[in-house]
Amino acid sequence: MALKISDDLANAMLDAMETLIGTAAKFQVWSGTIPTDESAAPGGTKLVEMTLPSDWLANADAGVKSKAGTWSGTGLAAGTATFFRLCTSAGTSKFQGSLTATGGGGDATIDNTNIASGQTVTVTSFSVTAPHL
Numbered sequence: 001m002a003l004k005i006s007d008d009l010a011n012a013m014l015d016a017m018e019t020l021i022g023t024a025a026k027f028q029v030w031s032g033t034i035p036t037d038e039s040a041a042p043g044g045t046k047l048v049e050m051t052l053p054s055d056w057l058a059n060a061d062a063g064v065k066s067k068a069g070t071w072s073g074t075g076l077a078a079g080t081a082t083f084f085r086l087c088t089s090a091g092t093s094k095f096q097g098s099l100t101a102t103g104g105g106g107d108a109t110i111d112n113t114n115i116a117s118g119q120t121v122t123v124t125s126f127s128v129t130a131p132h133l
Contacts, residue, residue, distance in 0.1 A: 003131070010063035010130030017094075017128070018065065023054045024089035027071055029099060029110065029121060031079035038085065038093040047081055047115045048073045050123075051089075063130040071123035081113040081121075 032044020050073025058068040084107070085096045097107025104113075108126040115121055 005130070007062055011060035011065075013130050014057075014060040014063070014065040014128060018057045021086065021094050022088050023056075025052045025056050026050065026087040026089065026091060027052055027073070027108075027123060028085040028087060028093075029073075029081045029115065030083050030085065032082060034083040034096060034098065038096045042083075042085070044082065045077050045079050047077050047079050048075055048121045050121075057128075060130075064127055066127040067123060067125070071126070073121055075115045075117050075119040075121060078116050081110060081115055084108050 027048075027050050028046055029048035030042050030044045030046055032042065035042055050071060052071055053069035055068055056071070057065045059065075081099050083096055084099045085093045087093050099108050099110060099113070100106030101113045102109045102111060102124045109124045111122045111124055112119070
């Protein structure tokens with residue numbers, strides 16, 4: 001039998017995640033192969049680093065927390081985006097996931113995965129689901 005937790009506990013866990021990462025979180029877009037875990041050094045190129053809005057996630061509801069506000073930044077280098085990292089304001093990676101173009105089914109999606117230096121890149125979807133469902 002799978003572990004089950006209540007919605008209010010799942011929501012509290014997700015809200016605590018946002019609090020831990022902080023109000024000046026950074027969303028980094030990378031090329032290359034996704035590392036084995038969020039603390040491993042990335043082997044690709046950092047294509048974009050954006051500072052997220054102060055309240056970057058909506059309130060958790062039914063064990064899901066989704067992006068709030070506009071998440072966009074400017075290309076630092078040219079390349080094909082394959083994964084993201086969500087970091088504290090100091091750049092400490094707290095989690096990572098796959099990244100695809102809008103509609104591609106990644107853990108997060110952006111408007112264009114073929115990034116040019118100076119190009120504006122926008123995150124079109126991002127959500128985290130607590131492990132209770």
